[in-house]
Amino acid sequence: MLVAGVDIGSTATKAAILDENKQVRALSLVDTGANVVRAAERAFQEALRRTGLEAWDVTFTVGTGYGRYRLPFGDLQVTEISCHTKGACFLFPRTRTILDIGGQDTKAIRVNERAEVTDFSMNDKCAAGTGRFLEAAAQVLGLELGELGPVAAASRKPLKITNVCTVFVEQEIVMHLARGCPVEDVLAGVHQAIAGRSLGLLRRVGLEEEITFTGGVACNPGMVRALEERLKLRLNVAPESQYIGAIGAALFAWERAAHGEAGRQKNTSCAEAGTGPGGG
């Protein structure tokens, strides 16, 4: 038996396929781009290809992320809050707080000892403090996203970035560079600005160890360091951090399948289905 989770995010779409023992059999990632439906299909097919099996071997599929309502083949939709929690608690069972920084939003989630969401908080409408903020910085500095962390690591005197707006931060960066500030100090400042905003969200839900850091931005070691410095705590970061939402979705699919439910191969939101995911 295989189950799948597809996480359609604003920047990247991720798929995870698990087997009956909850072992991750395949992961895949594609750019979401303009066509959400195609991205979901491509991510799913790519993961499937890696398992060497066929679509009918997948018993149940759960969709999550912003694009979940448009998933063409999902059996159930679950919000990314629930999926990140599921995935993070699966990989780090002692997780009590989750920080997820994605392309367009940042969320802090509080979890109890039964891996249930007890509270969450998200950034407001603007993209300040999200992956988009880092992308804007990378673009102005002419760097690849992957280079941001290592470059910032060289900083000795991080600058204070005062702007929280993704648009205005570009101007601020340009201004600092024009004044001759070293790139690494500017970048370290950007990381610290994001860490500061994340901290606000974490405090809103109440910080309790262990803290698991998920989402695409968790792949950036500069961000991990900036957060750990601010929190004075170590964070759980999985190599699969970007896939945690998809893994969580697949775990919901596993629970459904384990309770004998077969996928209907059609769109059904958990609300419309009248029962929440994980229900048996």
Add this chain to the structure above:
Amino acid sequence: MTSSYQHQGTGRDYQKNLLGAWYRRLENAPRDGTPVAYLFISGNIGELLRSFGFELLFPEVNALQCGIKKVSGGMILKAEDLGYSSDVCGYVKNDIGLAATGNRGPFGALPKPDLLVCTYSGCNTYIKWFEALAELYGARLFLLDVPYRRTGETQRQEDLDYVVAQLEQLAAVCAEITSRPYDPDRLSQSLAHSRAAEDLWVRILESARHRPSPFDAFFEAVFFMAPIYVLRGTRECVDYYEAAWKEIEERLRYRIGPVSEERFRVVIEGPPPWPHFRNFWELFKRWGVCCVASTYSKVGGIWDFGLRHDPARPLESLAEYAVNCYTNWDWTLRRQMLDRYAATYQADALVIHSVKSCRAFSVGQADVREYFTKTRGLPTLFVESDLADPRYFAEAQIRNRLDAFFEALEHRRLAAHRPEAARPGA
């Protein structure tokens, strides 16, 4: 369960007709020679003005009407063109935009004011708003200064005396404008109607204690509360609540509620996002959510806490009413109110809809959230948009938060009913 019943829709339809007739009276006021007073909902002393023959106009109600009919966005832009900043209260900008475009809204044409009565009861925007209108219309402005209600203090007599003294002044102003003397008997008669309507309205509000609740104390209350806000003190207002109560009684009898299956009971704090009212409600209905108590339905009066207009003490009871309006209470009192609602109405959660441009409501809500989640252990959802400005409503995000919130509540509920070994993470 019966799908249709004798009094179905009475509460909504009857109020719609009443409001329509009231707006027509306003439209005809200049022709009929009826004096018009503008005033605010919170802590309004409408009965006193009505006893002088004034027809009452509430700019806040016009603003919410513009919001729900989706024309507030244009009005707000108009006010911004005139120089009002994006941070100014959406209701104010809607009203300024309305005045600047000939004072004609979806409800018809509005008369100019003969008198502006600003009850300063908790929101200081009120003052600036009516000062702007006074200038715009060249109308007389009466500022009724209402002392703030603080925690740990019983109602102070000197506060009431202070308001009563101002009401006497106001009566003199009204007599001057209308050439009619102050008639305490007429006022008392009107207050007797107010009281009768208040009794009935409280009965409707408290019906939400039943399971399932026959009534949504936020999404439906905003319609049911309109007559007691704008027509309080009249016989027609009492008639309305008698009819509305019949509908509720019938719903109770047949166990009919606003959602087909009541799955979650919530308390709601904050006003609705009027331009997206329907969509917002739908997001809750999808999850079988019924609001069993709300603070917004109390901005016109917290009668469910025992307050009543009293024909035997006309001016003093008007003063008591003005001092005890929701926005004029400090946060501890407001939090206690929410606490009591959560307990007596057996709520599963608290929902805070925070309004970007309304500080009177929104400041302090983050602390309320913290109190309920951390001290009370009551799951609390915080969403933000605006009551009049459609630009602040990000439907995808709000929906995502709502879905995540009720999904988590449902998971916990299911897990609580599942044997230990089968629980995820167990």
